[in-house]
Amino acid sequence: MSAIPQGLPGAANPDSDPQETREWLDALSAVIQAEGGERAHQLLEQLLEHARESSIDMPFSANTGYVNTIEADQEERCPGNIEIEERLRAYMRWNAMAMVVKANRHNPEDGGDLGGHIGSFASLAHMFGAGFNHFWHAESENHGGDCLYIQGHVSPGVYARAYLEGRLTEEQLLNFRQEVDGKGLSSYPHPKLMPEFWQFPTVSMGLGPLMAIYQARFLKYLHARGIANTENRKVWVFCGDGEMDEVESLGAIGLAARENLDNLVFVINCNLQRLDGPVRGNGKIVQELEGEFRGAGWNVIKLLWGKEWDALLARDKDGALRKLMMDTLDGDYQSFKANDGAYVRKNFFGKDPRTLEMVAKMSDDDIWNLKRGGHDPQKVYAAYHAAVNHKGQPTVLLIKTVKGFGMGKVGEGKNTVHQTKKLIDEDIKAFRDRFNIPVPDSELANIPFYKPADDTPEMQYLHARRKALGGYLPHRRTKADESFTVPSLETFKAVIEPTAEGREISTTQAYVRFLTQLLRDKALGPRVVPILVDEARTFGMEGLFRQVGIYNPAGQNYTPVDKDQVMYYREDKAGQILQEGINEAGGMSSWIAAATSYSTSNRIMVPFYVYYSMFGFQRIGDLAWAAGDMQARGFLLGGTSGRTTLNGEGLQHEDGHSHILAGTIPNCISYDPTFAHEVAVIMQDGLKRMVEKQENVFYYLTLLNENYPMPGLTAGTEAQIIKGMYLLEEGAAAVTPRVNLLGSGTILRESIAAKKLLEDEWGVAANVWSCPSFNELGRDGQAAERYNLLHPMEPAQVPFVTQQLQPHAGPVIASTDYMKAYAEQIRAFVPKGRAYKVLGTDGFGRSDFRSKLREHFEINRHYIVVAALRALADEGTVPVAKVAEAIAKYGIKADKINPLYA
Numbered sequence: 010m011s012a013i014p015q016g017l018p019g020a021a022n023p024d025s026d027p028q029e030t031r032e033w034l035d036a037l038s039a040v041i042q043a044e045g046g047e048r049a050h051q052l053l054e055q056l057l058e059h060a061r062e063s064s065i066d067m068p069f070s071a072n073t074g075y076v077n078t079i080e081a082d083q084e085e086r087c088p089g090n091i092e093i094e095e096r097l098r099a100y101m102r103w104n105a106m107a108m109v110v111k112a113n114r115h116n117p118e119d120g121g122d123l124g125g126h127i128g129s130f131a132s133l134a135h136m137f138g139a140g141f142n143h144f145w146h147a148e149s150e151n152h153g154g155d156c157l158y159i160q161g162h163v164s165p166g167v168y169a170r171a172y173l174e175g176r177l178t179e180e181q182l183l184n185f186r187q188e189v190d191g192k193g194l195s196s197y198p199h200p201k202l203m204p205e206f207w208q209f210p211t212v213s214m215g216l217g218p219l220m221a222i223y224q225a226r227f228l229k230y231l232h233a234r235g236i237a238n239t240e241n242r243k244v245w246v247f248c249g250d251g252e253m254d255e256v257e258s259l260g261a262i263g264l265a266a267r268e269n270l271d272n273l274v275f276v277i278n279c280n281l282q283r284l285d286g287p288v289r290g291n292g293k294i295v296q297e298l299e300g301e302f303r304g305a306g307w308n309v310i311k312l313l314w315g316k317e318w319d320a321l322l323a324r325d326k327d328g329a330l331r332k333l334m335m336d337t338l339d340g341d342y343q344s345f346k347a348n349d350g351a352y353v354r355k356n357f358f359g360k361d362p363r364t365l366e367m368v369a370k371m372s373d374d375d376i377w378n379l380k381r382g383g384h385d386p387q388k389v390y391a392a393y394h395a396a397v398n399h400k401g402q403p404t405v406l407l408i409k410t411v412k413g414f415g416m417g418k419v420g421e422g423k424n425t426v427h428q429t430k431k432l433i434d435e436d437i438k439a440f441r442d443r444f445n446i447p448v449p450d451s452e453l454a455n456i457p458f459y460k461p462a463d464d465t466p467e468m469q470y471l472h473a474r475r476k477a478l479g480g481y482l483p484h485r486r487t488k489a490d491e492s493f494t495v496p497s498l499e500t501f502k503a504v505i506e507p508t509a510e511g512r513e514i515s516t517t518q519a520y521v522r523f524l525t526q527l528l529r530d531k532a533l534g535p536r537v538v539p540i541l542v543d544e545a546r547t548f549g550m551e552g553l554f555r556q557v558g559i560y561n562p563a564g565q566n567y568t569p570v571d572k573d574q575v576m577y578y579r580e581d582k583a584g585q586i587l588q589e590g591i592n593e594a595g596g597m598s599s600w601i602a603a604a605t606s607y608s609t610s611n612r613i614m615v616p617f618y619v620y621y622s623m624f625g626f627q628r629i630g631d632l633a634w635a636a637g638d639m640q641a642r643g644f645l646l647g648g649t650s651g652r653t654t655l656n657g658e659g660l661q662h663e664d665g666h667s668h669i670l671a672g673t674i675p676n677c678i679s680y681d682p683t684f685a686h687e688v689a690v691i692m693q694d695g696l697k698r699m700v701e702k703q704e705n706v707f708y709y710l711t712l713l714n715e716n717y718p719m720p721g722l723t724a725g726t727e728a729q730i731i732k733g734m735y736l737l738e739e740g741a742a743a744v745t746p747r748v749n750l751l752g753s754g755t756i757l758r759e760s761i762a763a764k765k766l767l768e769d770e771w772g773v774a775a776n777v778w779s780c781p782s783f784n785e786l787g788r789d790g791q792a793a794e795r796y797n798l799l800h801p802m803e804p805a806q807v808p809f810v811t812q813q814l815q816p817h818a819g820p821v822i823a824s825t826d827y828m829k830a831y832a833e834q835i836r837a838f839v840p841k842g843r844a845y846k847v848l849g850t851d852g853f854g855r856s857d858f859r860s861k862l863r864e865h866f867e868i869n870r871h872y873i874v875v876a877a878l879r880a881l882a883d884e885g886t887v888p889v890a891k892v893a894e895a896i897a898k899y900g901i902k903a904d905k906i907n908p909l910y911a
Contacts, residue, residue: 074331090470127165197212269403351376647709831849
């Protein structure tokens with residue numbers, strides 16, 4: 010029973026007619042008793058609506074009392090054998106504990122500590138047991154399989170179950186967190202490291218809840234578009250109450266309610282503790298989260314108290330116990346479970362003579378055994394049953410537990426429990442006794458894993474339950490069963506041919522033309538998922554609104570303001586575009602759901618997520634890393650890229666580093682193309698790798714909003730484009746001295762202009778090289794160096810950069826619209842003895858015209874000429890005075906502040 014808000018009768022304002030108030034309350038009580046809570050709820054809703062219609066100022070609270078949502082007599086009974094499940098759970102607790110403790114007892118010379126967590130799984134073992142035994146379906150002929158986003162810190166408990174199931178060996182358990190030799194188990198859920206086991210990565214914390222919401226929405230999308238039947242599938246998300254402080258955890262709950270994602274179930278383990286101490290020592294995290302979710306439109310089920318409390322609550326006629334439960338702070342609840350029954354009697358029940366009298370005939374042990382709801386298997390089952398059968402809303406289960414449940418004095422309810430990974434023999438003995446593990450004293454020091462014989466009732470029950478649910482979980486599909494043939498490069502003829510004389514387009518337009526053509530492919534077109542974050546018009550993609558529609562489960566119940574236009578804003582129940590609004594994290598989460606659909610839904614989908622490049626990897630870097638872990642396949646496209654291309658926007662919009670960030674993800678293949686034909690070649694090759702070959706890579710391309718003529722594809726350069734470097738223009742024959750100008754993106758055009766200046770004004774011949782990917786060139790060179798290091802007796806491999814430049818004499822000057830570190834990656838692979846100079850855009854962005862920005866960052870054609878002359882002067886080919894002459898000629902301010910610090 011919540012406190013009475015100020016301004017209402019019973020608070021600051023006295024009740025003007027207590028007798029009438031009592032009559033209303035008695036009437037409501039009579040309805041509850043005679044017709045049940047549902048009827049009472051209906052009456053209250055109608056009364057409240059009538060009050061609103063009469064403009065009566067209504068008090069608002071999204072909270073209910075601090076008791077279980079489901080009354081004891083309304084609980085669905087668990088059909089399983091609770092005694093057998095309890096024994097199995099005990100074995101899993103023991104094996105999970107043993108795994109962590111063993112990992113931290115060996116190799117003292119190597120630091121000894123491998124980490125791991127015992128307390129988190131100890132607190133939610135009952136929740137996992139209910140799910141694995143009764144609710145979570147594996148992929149089978151009759152079911153697409155449920156998606157499990159498992160809290161990262163509880164991985165030992167999942168491994169412990171898989172060990173009993175025979176899916177993991179004792180050797181693997183002994184190698185927990187020891188993965189280098191290929192025998193171990195990953196610290197947390199990592200699909201990359203355990204590709205047939207973990208479905209989703211859920212660390213860093215907060216990413217699991219966010220990604221899961223968009224996963225649930227994507228399952229609805231697949232069903233609405235007739236691509237896969239997903240109507241019986243559920244997305245289960247396990248979170249800690251402390252994890253909900255991560256902004257990503259709650260950031261998309263409004264979307265889940267707005268789109269009626271009743272296939273989504275959040276299970277928040279409310280053990281009241283985060284890593285260092287209480288989540289809300291001075292408050293009540295359960296009530297806070299209830300308000301957040303109920304206010305957002307979710308179905309909220311609270312499970313706070315175990316069955317031992319039912320009789321006490323039934324006797325609580327005057328609400329004294331309920332009030333005490335509500336008034337007690339989380340910090341105090343934590344201290345109760347860190348002490349004993351006598352402490353609870355005195356410091357909880359003893360706060361009110363009425364509640365103290367309730368437990369007068371109970372022993373201290375009886376009081377201690379008053380469990381929290383998350384440790385009651387029957388009540389957990391009932392809560393899960395209510396969640397999966399609720400329609401029209403997502404459901405959140407707020408389940409109260411004790412962190413470190415069963416660990417005793419070493420950790421149960423203690424602030425230190427999260428870091429507790431080493432137990433002494435005395436603690437291990439107490440753990441064994443608490444859960445009746447059949448391990449003799451003589452073996453305790455070895456902390457042996459325990460696994461019953463295959464013919465025991467426990468093991469037969471374990472396998473039977475999973476057989477009934479379609480198989481074992483977690484389990485991950487590594488390839489889709491279906492296949493597609495990617496359209497040939499010739500299909501994209503409009504993109505790879507030169508632009509007509511007098512015509513100019515941008516690489517963004519080239520991408521849109523490529524995408525539009527791909528959408529026309531009868532087989533693969535329906536599998537394309539265009540994803541936007543409210544920038545379709547910026548990127549010239551508004552034509553797709555009419556062509557394929559924007560997905561909205563409600564359709565379009567209004568008349569769009571631009572209905573009379575050809576490219577009007579069209580929403581549709583079967584729309585193909587995912588329009589996420591101004592929401593980069595949401596866009597990336599949708600992209601991840603589509604990019605891993607081959608695994609989660611056995612359907613190959615091809616997502617294209619386009620955004621301002623500055624708002625890409627910088628904003629969603631952690632999600633991009635998670636995408637790598639999940640083996641995502643798809644295209645990320647950074648529009649208006651580079652630090653000098655976006656007129657007028659300034660510091661927070663100018664991207665000069667996304668390629669550096671993209672390069673940190675091993676399976677992200679990144680390109681900074683200059684021309685339309687490069688875009689087409691790269692994307693068609695990406696489709697072949699990701700769709701036809703089902704390779705676990707994803708692509709990042711930066712696109713430009715700058716219009717210029719496109720030269721078209723020169724036959725025979727396709728493979729070089731993909732490798733990252735090809736000769737675009739060769740310098741005048743038989744002219745010396747010579748230089749090589751390398752560039753990518755928009756600044757390649759400055760290199761082309763510099764070539765003309767060098768040849769016309771300084772008598773220097775220049776080869777111009779288009780380098781669509783310094784990242785790929787760098788990786789290729791490093792791979793060659795590694796091979797040569799480890800194979801000293803074999804013929805040396807030659808980096809591709811070296812192969813390309815070797816026949817072409819002269820210094821090398823690389824210029825990009827990115828930080829110097831981007832092009833610096835290939836320095837070691839420039840042929841020996843050649844000068845290598847790099848120009849880039851280190852420093853904060855700013856707004857101005859492109860020409861002024863390129864002057865500011867010292868990457869325009871004049872600086873390229875100066876760099877080329879300086880390189881020639883350094884090798885003694887031209888007088889150094891020529892460099893000074895060029896600086897004066899082009900009006901370069903030699904003493905201006907370094908743009909890095911400007």
